[in-house]
Amino acid sequence: MSTDSTGFEAAASRLRIVLVGTQHPGNIGAAARAMKTMGLLRLVLVAPEKTPDDRDAMAMAAGADDLIAAAPVFATLAEAVADCRLVLGCTARNRRVQLEQLSPREAAAQAVAVAGSDEVALVFGRERTGLDNDELQLCHAAVHIPSDPAFSSLNLAAAVQVLSYELRTTALAAARSPGTPPVTATPAREGAASHAELEGFFGQLADTLDAIDFHKGRAPESAMRKLRRLYLRAGLDSAEVRLLRGVLADAQRMAMLAGRAEPGPD
Incomplete structure (x- = not known):
């Protein structure tokens, strides 16, 4: 196994993708597939509207059904991220909840840096309404994918794919150059509060x-x-x-x- 792969797997072991209130089971499967193509294996579900073992979810997973089978299900987002050092909420721009706004690349840099020693969650909301204000308050920063304003609606699995790709490329780059985290990263502190x-x-x-x-x-x-x-x-x-x-x-x-x-x- 290459050093790059080993370094990526170390970071990926502390990175989780959290789907909140997913309404269509097929989107759970498609998100799991998007994750697995990028080597991310930790899927977490919060209050999905239908059981994750739904036939549509498994069909859309296309070989990533093991991620769905292993995914813990929580009643609330607070429970799902309780042990995390960094929580990033993927959302459209929200002017009512003023969080630091990160691009996918900036978010990946912070996530990979912190995942060197602590748990990190990237959180995705409901297909129609996204994360509500109370859920956004549980996040340390917001991640905004700069899609075309004229057609900005992005499918849940597509959003997961974008962030998963950025996480993988950032983690692989960090593995190739250990000890030189991206300048946008926030280094983890020893004993950081959960x-x-x-x-x-x-x-x-x-x-x-x-x-x-x-x-x-x-x-x-x-x-x-x-x-x-x-x-x-x-x-x-x-x-x-x-x-x-x-x-x-x-x-x-x-x-x-x-x-x-x-x-x-x-």
């Missing part, structure tokens, strides 16, 4: 801001979106998340004590 750890922190942060009346009656969504982006850019490790959660726990305790000390009605 997705589940970060989501636990964000949940506690939201509860704490409510407890101290930070929003003063304003809708909390905008502030939380900005705070999520701020902390995701920081690249927190597990120890830092524990420290911040300790601060939040004390803030919640003080808010509770202050509430108890407030004078009652006359």
Whole structure:
């Protein structure tokens, strides 16, 4: 086995393709085929509308049915990416959820760099509506395929093929030149916080801001979106998340004590 192949397989072992709410089973099969042609073998399904062993899915897989048979099925995206260090959402441009926008090549560079030591997920949404805003909030960045604006509708399997190709070419290039990751890549940090750890922190942060009346009656969504982006850019490790959660726990305790000390009605 060549060094290139060995290096690619090492990266591919930590790369997963996640399909959310797939409506047509045939698209699961076609996506599995697209993955396998590029040497990606980890397919994950989130709440598909029909069972993945559907006849149409197997027919469209055309030899990649082993990926479908091995694919875990989760109820929510948060569960599917809980152990990931990097989550990239493949979507059309969305101005309501302000995520960093990456091209497929930039996304592949980041994904392959992080997959050197940590789990990475590339997430694809529903055929008609894509990922919803709550699901996009679980992603660290958005990946946009620059299709022709005059005919921008891209089939799910075609989108998976584009990203799978970029992942393969980037990983093979990295295997040929070890120690020189692409300049657009974000290097993995030792002890980096997992997705589940970060989501636990964000949940506690939201509860704490409510407890101290930070929003003063304003809708909390905008502030939380900005705070999520701020902390995701920081690249927190597990120890830092524990420290911040300790601060939040004390803030919640003080808010509770202050509430108890407030004078009652006359």
